[in-house]
Amino acid sequence: MNSLTNPVPLLQDLIRIDTTNPPGDEIACVEYLIDRFAHRDDLDIKVLGPSRDRANLIVRFPGRGVAPPLLLHGHSDVVPVTGQDWRHPPFEARLVDGEVWGRGSVDMKGGLAMMVSSLARLHEAGQRPAGDVVLAVVADEEHGSIAGARWLTREHPELFSGIRYAVGEEGGAGIELGGQRFHPIVVAEKRACWFRVTLRGPGGHASRLAPPQTPMRQLGHLLTALSGVRLPRHLGPAAHRMLTELAGHLPDPLAGRLRSLRDDDSDAPPVGLPEDQALQIDSLLRNTVNPTVVRAGDKINVVPGEITVDLDGRILPGDHTRDEFVSELRALIGPEPPLELLVEGFAVDQSRIPEPEFGGFYETLADITRKADADAAPLPMMSPASTDAGFFAQLGIRCYGWLPMKVPAGSPYRTLLHRADERIPVEALEFGTQCMTALLRDYR
Template identity: 35%
Template sequence: MTLLNGEDEVVELCRDLIRIDSTNAGDNAGPGERAAAEYVAAKLADVGLEPRILESDTKRASVIARIEGTDPNRDALLLHGHLDVVPFDAADWRHHPLSGEIADGCVWGRGAVDMKNMDAMILAVVRQRLNAGRRPPRDVVLAFTADEEAGGLYGAHWLVDKHPEVFDGCTEAIGEVGGFSVTVEGKGRLYLIEAAEKGIAWMRLTAKGRAGHGSMLNDDNAVTELAEAVGRLGRHKWPVRLTPTVQAFFEEVFEVEVKAEDAEAAVAALGPLARMIGATLRNTVNPTMLRAGYKTNVIPQAAVAEVDGRFLPGYEDEFFQTVDELLGPNVTREFVNHDVAVETAFKGPLVKAMADALHAEDPGAKAVPYTLSGGTDLKAFSRLGMRGYGFAPLRLPPGLDFSGMFHGVDERVPVDSLRFGVRVLDHFLGYC
């Protein structure tokens, strides 16, 4: 039997996955994840696993497989990644987003960052280890999910609701948006490990008024009412709230306690990292969509806006109280998507395994916890009592704006970073 080399294979796995169109616009009308799921399942079956493809709707497919560990008395670990990607406009890209092209030392394409890179690394390390007969110490459940980019209703949440048995024994989870390096002047290479993520409150706001002719006086104009409420929301200065994970981040990076009144200045000193960390200091609401009217000279009876709200762990009640005060009595809200904030302590054997695995390949590595301003499938898996982290390990060149490529144009991941990730995940699965 020819032994597989995960470092060599990961690049082609990533390119193959990128070439499979699994765009998800959130309307359940796209290509779905079925083709990607079949590709993943075939790669897992090739090394002796028995993957299941579970379809929540036509073409909306997730893959589940379990690797038996050497110690049946230990709890299981979940490794999860999603197969869908956000839409794109190919005209904006230097290389076609479905090409998987290699250029300038990187693999380019939609999903190279979010998150077919991690899918490929998981596949590569699992295939390498099983082909060599190296099972992990504990059971590892693999989940490659549908629909993460639209909230997971056809993916992780559906699996938790309809097939919780596939996660039997899983108490911890490892997923996306963490483990990548950021070089900060005077601080060296920091590897950010997600230990918390903000909650989601995508809301539809509606104001109703009196319809009428555009030339007449009207003191009950729905557009005016809504516009003023949206303006209050969009301009509101939310107070700084230092959650345990944010405090731990500051202590690891600056080696001193940072107070709330000094937090923004501390973030500003982080350079390119400031945008990512700055969004985790406070709750946020960003207006994103407005709809009203059908003719210039007709005052409409209703006006609608949609906003993207994100709340910190522990501050959901405060968030909604403030939102309602800003909206006022004449604007109603309903959820487009509402999901929990999650947070777990940055300590314990699993954290040590991540830090040790990074250090084995990069002696200068410093693992630090951070809060993700977005959301992941961990929200769904937390409903089963799992504590989780974002750990998709990549050593990145200092000048690469990696976080800026999430959902952006010219998404790409360095080839050397993919190879590094396979080596780190291989250590991690041995340590955990």
């Protein structure tokens, strides 16, 4: 049996446990980890969930008592590979040219491997973390967290009592801009707000001219209104600081463009930046929406009388509400059709995630990153995506996305989440495990 101190074989084992969500079946991953922890009698291990198959694992590792408890949270489920063309099978976890290939290698079984290996390294060295560490391996993050962090924080908040800080996904692989490498530390994130639109109208035989208000025609108007749209600009404190620090580390004219993006009220799209970075930054200045799933007819000779469209919306942190977001959508699509709310991440009661905190714990994360990679700069970042951090933040825990990975310049790893050929370099896994070990040993 491979040692838990090596994140590579651990990650390979985790990838080979197929936890595609839906359906999830995260219990297999939970049982695997429990078996690997069986040699330790100092751990408090709990398995909880709304059903046996949708299991969450909570393990408390004893610390030295010189720091408050720390939460490490990561999800065990992964997104489907349906319709994707992989060069290597997505659940075989092959090691090819120094990279571990497979679904979840980055999102986020690689992060789980870093967390578990860092805890194992301290134990093997006869050391304990600064404070108790609560490892939460949660289910269902990729499908709304209903069986995972949402359920845990609602049904068992006592498991997280006394925890001040948490580290989870996002952050991670470095960003390179203008020749400067950055290591993101996520201090704020958007929350998911998913809707379903149902379009109804006359259907019929497709051999005839269709009436003007068919669902297909309505669909065309809806997709035209929402595809590639830029909703109104809202510059929050996390995005403001991110742009400020980016500009401070970059030369002109790039630095000047970032300062203009921060200060210019004209809301012009970013210019002079690579497309990926321009779209990423622009997404942090506004709520966003994308049509993602269309369900229509299944017969070529039938005009469907009903079509549904799923919309992936993301709401900015802070005081921004669902009602504000809906108003922005209605300004584009009009008062009809109805919007059916599917999921609102960690804000079903309109509560809000706290504004980012840049105190001692953040500086600890930044300092570890600087020491591990002297040529890079830590970067406070807001994520356009949403993770389980928002649920834990509702318990008063300050959450950070920090799974540092040192990757080659121009590498594709950040862009491969949820896509074919997801993979992670062995060196990046080792880099992240070393950083995580330093954090657990020395945080305050």
